[in-house]
Amino acid sequence: MNRTHMHAASRAFALLLPALAMLVGCSQPTLFENPDPNLRKTKDELKTDASARNYRADAPRLQEPKARAQAVYDLNRLEVVNFTGKDWSDVEIWVNRQYVCFVPKMEDRKLKEIHFPMLYDRNGEHFPMDNKTVVVQTVEVYRDGMLYNVVCHTSDW
Helix, strand or coil: CCHHHHHHHHHHHHHHHHHHHHHHCCCCCCCCCCCCHHHCCCHHHHHHHHHCCCCCCCCCEEEEEEEEEEEEHHHCEEEEEECCCCCEEEEEEEECCCEEEEEEEECECCCEEEEHHHCECCCCCECCCCCCCCCCCCEEEEECCEEEEEEEEECCC
8 A cells, every 4th residue: 555545544543543432432432542541531621621721821931842742633633742851740731722621640741642633622522623723823831839931842654
């Protein structure tokens, strides 16, 4: 199978995943378990957690040059990596200053998969998966009382 066919097959599979998840009707936000056991929460747990969190617009802001994020629209997920050399605890990942996912521990150099249905706003709505009207514009990490801007790229595979 050549690269073009592999890409087309990957896109088709990625498009089928949300439909399969709806058919299954499970309470987890994704069809497959998250690689991080700390992020294996039900939709209700994620929704409840997000509704209790406030975006801290008044928190001191810094740029975090040693972290990266990538929006992978074909898979409806955000990938975030901490390259600081230290593990982070009690982290809030904020997208567009509206949608949040709590990550208990972000280990150094370990990719975290934050699927769009894991990012909820205060009204209990998850990040849109159509990606036509709403896209990832900002990614911020709230930790240790500071709000860090993280560079976010778009996957081009």
